[in-house]
Amino acid sequence: MPSRRAFLAAQGALFAAAAAPAGLLAALAANTPPLPRLDDWEAVRGLFRLDPAYLHFSGFFIASHPEPVRQAIDAFRRTLDENPLLTVEHGMFGSDEQNLERKVREAAAPYLGGRADDIALTGSTTMGLALVYHGLQLQPGDEILTTVHDHVVHHEAIRLSAMRNGASVRKIRLFERSADATVEGIVAAVREGIGPKTRILGITWVQSSTGLRAPVRQIADAVAEINAKRSEDQRVRIVLDGVHGFGCIDAAVAELGVDYFCAGTHKWILGPRGTGLV
Incomplete structure (x- = not known):
């Protein structure tokens, strides 16, 4: 890379x-x-x-x-x-x-x-999240799990997708105070939060509210362990709001272990305003 x-x-x-x-x-x-x-x-x-x-x-x-x-x-x-x-x-x-x-x-x-064919160009993180969530093939009774720490546009994309598909939404807290957060504690909160009906996990790489960088790779590994015991139609897919990590952290997105990565490129990548990708 x-x-x-x-x-x-x-x-x-x-x-x-x-x-x-x-x-x-x-x-x-x-x-x-x-x-x-x-x-x-x-x-x-x-x-x-x-x-x-x-x-x-x-x-x-x-x-x-x-x-x-x-x-x-x-x-x-x-x-x-x-x-x-x-x-x-x-x-x-x-x-x-x-x-x-x-x-x-x-x-x-x-x-x-990744590959060029893995990438779709958008106008912003907001647009990318909306496109991904509204393209998910969810069924009534399926659950979207997210956190209380995510940005309002992520929450809105989830809410509208759930309304459209008849899915439910649940929010969990990854930590009480960001200053006291640990990798082990965050991963444990995700493990405990995922239930039998959870099909989507929506998280943020770097939170704009706290500046905390989530241990995305470790979260993805924990989800992979859970998915190994599930059938294909019941596996949990991860949607990542990555805008504040993209360009700010030297890490290959394809190696984070998530299923969908959404980011704008007019922030830390310093690209033209009104640009983004999935």
């Missing part, structure tokens, strides 16, 4: 170059400046247009675009303005070699640790 720094360094030019049909690639490349070096902290800080009068700790909300991302967005915008028909027609409906969304997924796959 490439490091986060290598992934971020490579993507500005790659996303821009992939955004246009072959006939426009040369012009687009000419309009996109070379990527800067990332081995000097002051130079990296200079890539952001952050107001120096403030100390900025708001990456959890929405990221300031670094210069390579701004340049890639501008290059694509110019390409789209110059030839909207061909850019859209080739970039979205052309061959695999020209398809914009496929190029983005191919660029993201090595960092995620």
Whole structure:
């Protein structure tokens, strides 16, 4: 898996170059400046247009675009303005070699640790969670288990899915105080919370409310042990809200052991606003 720094360094030019049909690639490349070096902290800080009068700790909300991302967005915008028909027609409906969304997924796959075909592009974590939960084949009587610590958009996606499918929802507490939380205690709470009717476990990688990073791999291992004693139609699947871990923690998503991973890329990945993936 490439490091986060290598992934971020490579993507500005790659996303821009992939955004246009072959006939426009040369012009687009000419309009996109070379990527800067990332081995000097002051130079990296200079890539952001952050107001120096403030100390900025708001990456959890929405990221300031670094210069390579701004340049890639501008290059694509110019390409789209110059030839909207061909850019859209080739970039979205052309061959695999020209398809914009496929190029983005191919660029993201090595960092995620999966394949391009495992990835769907969305507009946000919220959209990804909604798509996943409303695509689940749940039956009346099935249970979705989540935690009291999850974000409201995760809870809403679960609530609406349960209403649609006739499933029930139950929330458990993983700890009383985040400062006292332990890996063993969190995993034990999940084990005890999973019941015979539980089919979905909805959890968060890094909680926006507390900053606590959940031991996702250990939780997934515990669920796998439970699933080993169940039939395929009764196994528990894990849906992970991963937005605040994605790009903030150097871990391959495909190795976390979850079934569905949802994240926005306009936070810690520093991507264009209104982007995300499943």
